Amino acid sequence: MSDNDKNFKRPPKKYHPKGITFLYEDRDILVVEKVSGLLTVSSEKVRENTAFYLLNDYVRKGNPKSPHRIFIVHRLDRDTSGVLVFAKSEKAKHFLQDQWHDFKKTYYAVVDGEPPEREGVVTSYLTENAIHKVYSTTDQKKGKLAKTAYKVIKQGQGNSLLEIDLLTGRKNQIRVHLSDIGCPVVGDKKYRGEKPEAETPKPAQKSKGPARKRPRLALHSASLTLIHPFSKKEMTFDTIIPPYFESLVRKTRE
Template sequence: MAENRKEFKRPPKRYQPRGLTILYEDQDILVVDKIGGLLTIGTEKIRENTAYFLLTDYVRKGNLKSKNRVFIVHRLDRDTSGVLVFAKTEDAKRYLQDRWPEFSKKYYAVVQGTLPEKEGVISSYLAENRAHRVYSVADPAKGKLAKTGFRVVKESKSYTLLEIELLTGRKNQIRVHFAEKGHPVVGDKVYGEKSRGARKLALHAASLTITHPYTHEKMTFETQPPAFFKSFVAI
C-alpha cells in the first residue's frame, strides 16, 4: 500500500519567505503564491531576492549546512503573480516536468480596450531576438507553436478582464499574443504602451491543476488576483 503524503504543518512566522505564501507542502512538492516583482530564479545581477533562493532557505530553516533544497519545475515572469510549484526531490521534478503539458493552467489578465471576440484561441509561432524580446513569426520553422485560450469575464469602458487558459507554455506568451492583437496587458512595460496603464503588471497565474508525483492524485491550487485588478475592472 502506498505511503500517504501528509501536508506539512505551517511553520513559525520567522521561517516564512517574504513575497511568498505557502499554499501546500509535503515531502515531494511545495506550492506557493508569488507576488509580482519577484523573480522565480536568479540572474547574474539578482541572486538572493528570488523564489528559488527564499524557498531553499525556507526548507533549510536557516541552516546553511542542511542538504534540503527545492527544484525548479516551471517559472513565472518576474512581474507575474500567482501559483508556482517547486519539487523537493529530483524524481518529483522529473515527473512534473515530463507531464507539464498535460496540466491545466488558468490565468487572469486585465488588458487595454475591449475585444471584438469574447472568447477564442490565439495561435502563432513565437521566436526570440537577441534582445530577449519575443514576437510572432509566419514561418513555423523559425518559431515555436504557442496557443492561448481566452474568455472575457468583465469589461469597463477602457479595460477587459480575461480568463486565460495556457494551452502551451512559451516565454511571455500571453503578453505577446494580446499585445500583437492591440490589447496589451495593463502595466506591461515591454510589450505594452509605456505611457499608459498601471505600475504593476495585471497578469496573475490563478489556478494550476497537477498530478501529484508520488500519490498520482489530481490536485488543484487556486488564488485570487491582486487587489489592484479591481481598479480597472470590478471583480
C-alpha cells in the same frame, strides 16, 4: 492529506519568507503564491531576493549546510504573480516537468481595450530576437507553436478582465498574444509598443514631488491543476483575482 504527508513536519512559520504565501507542502512538492516583483530564480543583478533562494532557505530552516533543497519545475516572470510549484527531489521534478504540458493552467489578465471577440484562441509560432524579446512569426521552422485561449469576464474604464487558459507554455506567450490582438496587458512596457511612454509619463526633472509609480503588470497565475508525483492524485491550487485587477475594470458611478 496524502500518504506521503502523514508524518511530515513543516518548518516553523517564522521561516516563511515575505512576499510568498504558502498554498501546500508535503515531502514531494511545495506550492506557493508569489507576489508581483519577485523573481523566480536569480539574475545577473539579483541573487538572493528570489523565490528559489528564499524557499531553499525555508526548507533548510536557515541552515545553509542542510541537505534539504528545492528544485525548479517552472517559472513565472518577475512581474507576474500567482501559483508557483517547486519539487523537493530530482524524481519529483522530472515527473512534474514531463507531465507539465498536460496540466491545466489558468491566468487572469487586465488588458487595454476590448478583444475582437468575447472569447477565442490566439495561435502563432513564437521566436526570440537578439535582445530577448519574443514575437510571433508565421514561419513554423523559426518559431514554436503557441496557443492561448481567452474569455472576457468583465469590462470597465476602457479595460477588459480576461480569464486565460494556457494551452502551451512558451516564454512571454500570454503577453505577446494579447499584444498581437491589440489588447496588451496593463502595465506591460515590453509588449505595448509606443503606449507606455504616452500613458505613463516620466515626472518633470524640476518636480520635487514623488515619482509616479509604474503600474504593476496585470497578469496573475490564478489556478494550477497537476498530478502529484508520489500519490498520482489530481490536485488543484486556486487563488483569487487580485483586488488591483478588479479596480482596473470597476465601473465608475455616473
